[in-house]
Amino acid sequence: MEKQFNTRSMIFTLFGDYIRHYGNVIWIGSLIRLLQEFGHNEQSVRAAISRMYKQGWVQSEKRGNKSYYSLTERGKARMEEASKRIYKIDSPIWDGNWRILVYTIPEEKRHLRDELRKELVWSGFGLLSNSCWITPNPLEEQVQNLIEKYDIAPYVSFFSSTYEGMGKEVDLVSKCWNLDEVNNRYQEFIQEYSQKYVIDKNKLSKGELTDGDCFVKCAMLVHQYRKFLFVDPNLPKELLPEKWLGDSAASLFSDYYNMLNKPATAFFETVFEQGELSTTK
Incomplete structure (x- = not known):
């Protein structure tokens, strides 16, 4: 399939959503195989993981002639924080400070x-x-x-x-964040992925999606939704606009993710286990 996202970003997505739940270590061969599903070749995967190593996100380990990669403590902390925000149910409770x-x-x-x-x-x-x-x-x-x-x-x-003025706290928010722009991006996400959700739900019920298809779709869904971590400040409800679409987008993401997750995980486990088995040969 056509490559849509850069290799390094996809590796972050796979570590955050899968690898860290499976011992946090993966053989480079398995990683290359997984990234092939998104159109990334071996050279681009090795170059991206090398860059992540130099930046302190991952660490490497040799077992025989095979290279394994895992998240560093810094990488684990970032993935943990990202996961809490991606899969959050409600806006944070504000203490007024x-x-x-x-x-x-x-x-x-x-x-x-x-x-x-x-x-x-x-x-x-x-x-x-x-x-x-x-x-x-x-x-x-x-x-x-x-x-x-x-x-x-x-x-x-x-x-x-505490904020003592001059003005309202919503005015303070408008000085620091462009929530209208973020809301527009949520609207675009909802329009695009609500249609995809209906189509894929229908295909899944008819058995027209393989586990590999679900793995790609699920990872791309997470990858696309993860971009909101860079633009949405995750403000408490009291500071959000009346017609805030973040909650609707989160609900759609959750429903879509839960629909794809089981077959997607089954595909990941197959590739991951094949990598584990190959180390004994």
Whole structure:
């Protein structure tokens, strides 16, 4: 089939949704076989996993002449956080406080700014003003991990406080996040995948989808939905617009995922077990 997503992103999806639940270790041969289902060749898989290794997401291990890969502690923590947000049922409960992170990173460490910015956006922080980031969610642990990871404790101040104005808290939200744009993206997701859901439900009931088909469709569904982690700050209900579509999108995702999950997992296990068996030969 035609390749639609980059190899590295698909490897993250497979680790997050499958491999980490199966001992967190996979033989490179099995990974290559799984990625073939999405149109990725051996060379692109090896190049992507090598890049992930250099970035500290995965670690490698040799057993005989075979290479195995697993998530590092950093990789496991990221997958765990992503999973909680992808499969969440409700918006977080708000305690009424805002967390504020301010940093003054010196010029000689400016390469850290872009990295830190990406991490903060991914975690759901919004930029209020230059180097001042806010979130209503209790992300103290994530902040502490970032400070340790980038070794920037001397340059960071972190506060928890209430908003005293001037204006309403929804106005504060509009300064930091473009929720209309996020809502439009949810609408597009719902339009596209509600149609696909009906079609695939019908095909599945007629036995017209193989386990391999379901594996590809399920992984692509997760992969597409996972993109919202980079744009949706996961705000409490009190701070969301009236006609927020995030919950409807989450419900559709959950129904579609649950429909495909069993046959998709069966396919994954077949390839995964074949890899395990091949190591004894």
